[in-house]
Amino acid sequence: MTNTISSQLHLVRSVPHPPTWLLYHGRSRLRALVQRRCDVTLHGTVRVPAEGPVLFAANHLGVLDGPVLAAFAPRPVHIVTKAEMFVGPLGPLLRAAGQIPLDRFHYDPGAIKSCLRVLSEGHAVGIFPEGVRGDGELRTVRPGAAYLALATGAPVVPVLFFGTRAPGRGRSTVPAAGAAVDVVYGEPLVVSRAPWPRTRTQVENARAVLHAHLLRQLADAKRLTGRSLPGPPRSRHGSSEEQAR
Template sequence: MGWSRPVGWLLDHVIYRTSVTGRDNVPADGPVIFAGNHISFLDGPVMFGASPRPMHILVKQEMFKGFLGRVLRASGQLPVDRSGDRSALQLGKAVLDAGRCVGILPEGTRGSGKASGISNGVAWLALNSAAAVVPVAILGTRKGGEHLDTVPRPGRRLHVSFGEPLRIGRKPNETGRASMDRAGMEIRAALAKHVQDTIYLSGQPLPDAEFPQERPNAVAGSPADHH
């Protein structure tokens, strides 16, 4: 992943003008799950470039074709079958068990970015690893009434903010289903609050949603649409 880190930095600070806050909130070592809101194709790459630590981002497997697919694999990104295959979660867990970082956009598809609904994939990873969950607010990659497929022009101001880490664990006598539901709610609430706090502090709003959120219950429904 060494070569892809400078590429991510160039995307954030040469092609776009990205301000980054909250880097100190990211644990310096140990496994971390970065959970970001999702409004644009660029969210995954922008989060990747802004992070103080390298990460493996869950990306829908349809993107792993041709030249782009080779680039994604070479940069360490993880393919996800959104039909419900859990192999991506197991692979993500293996990455976290090795003390590395995984990036997820748990809303599962591009939308308003408010984190009003997320998949349980991020909750499963949090519960089945020792990873901290860092909420990530990504703003500016799409704005106003821009179409979901819009790629912002070079030079646009973007903002990425890393929130305080959460530690999610199982509670005594709590069923697996109850643990998943609770963990999902805690992560969703933390991400939604961090997004709103970042909007207030940065003055940069979310875009209008093109259509309602989709696939909130997908098993690993947290891949980036693009990297």
């Protein structure tokens, strides 16, 4: 798989590969920190390709999703993270851990090239295709993951989180101490690689196929774990954000 996409590397050489030292050597410490707070159970890790490029596409419930993915994924993963998280004291740590900042409000070629470089070199990228923390039901899937899959041919592995946010809590809250967290890795989806230039129709078709696959895998994950998702996050004013809209 890496050979089939290595020709793209010349297109992204202007963007440095995200740092990797902390990504590889800090995972055990992050895992220990998360385990102090939560009881994490992993399901389906054998479905994750052991080598070559891979895209982890995860539902998004709360602030703990990124750390859990970074700590417990079967492979070190460069996670696409909103640029606002890189402002302040957390920024240097995220950069050192190889995470990729994304401007969610404007076209961000730098983030795309960083992802392409990581995948072209046979590594893993993590993305939250819903774009924001919410109820995690994958009602909306943005085209970014589909575009990267089209551009590289990398398999997309669904990641389904349960328990990373309690029902009725805000999107930036963490679950209570001792909370059970389940992480389910779904069946990989391979989208046929499309050469540049890729059309909007191609991207939209791939997005729709990926969306349907993610929904099927979410349904399977609910049956496997016997768990449900927490519903919409609480707004700052005490009502659900869904009701507030």
